[in-house]
Amino acid sequence: MKVRSKVNFGEFTGRTEDLIYYRSRITGKIYARKRWTFKDHPGQAPFAAAQKAIYALNPSKEYRQNLSDYLIAYNKLPENAERRVLSWGNLYNKLMFAMQKMMPVELKNITREQIFQLRLPCISVKDAVENGLLPVVKDFEKLNKEL
Numbered sequence: 001m002k003v004r005s006k007v008n009f010g011e012f013t014g015r016t017e018d019l020i021y022y023r024s025r026i027t028g029k030i031y032a033r034k035r036w037t038f039k040d041h042p043g044q045a046p047f048a049a050a051q052k053a054i055y056a057l058n059p060s061k062e063y064r065q066n067l068s069d070y071l072i073a074y075n076k077l078p079e080n081a082e083r084r085v086l087s088w089g090n091l092y093n094k095l096m097f098a099m100q101k102m103m104p105v106e107l108k109n110i111t112r113e114q115i116f117q118l119r120l121p122c123i124s125v126k127d128a129v130e131n132g133l134l135p136v137v138k139d140f141e142k143l144n145k146e147l
Helices: 043-054 059-077 088-102 112-118 125-130
Strands: 014-016 019-023 030-034
Touching: 043 088, 059 088, 059 125, 088 125
Parallel strands: none
Antiparallel strands: 014 019, 019 030
């Protein structure tokens, strides 16, 4: 939540009781959130396994740069004004989990060989946009470096 106060916080960041205050480098605003506590949940293990598997694919430097370039155009879309994505990693997660919903692919078992053999849409940002995993942005056709 955004912090509003009659007192100027200045450069205040840190913890007080159950809240953590931090300043966003992108928006310049101060935000507060509740201190996080781990709760064991049955969905956590499959999610963790999927996260480990997709980052074990070790995307190429060029692919990560394409995601970063796409990110700039993605954040300029009017519908994303309030829901900005902050890093290529967040966009990568969004792309991979959208693919899992759309296709019969288990992210916890995914491999580079499987992606290239089946020509899955996550192989490049251009393919992901063309297959509806990510919204269309200006000049997405140039983002064709492979995983």
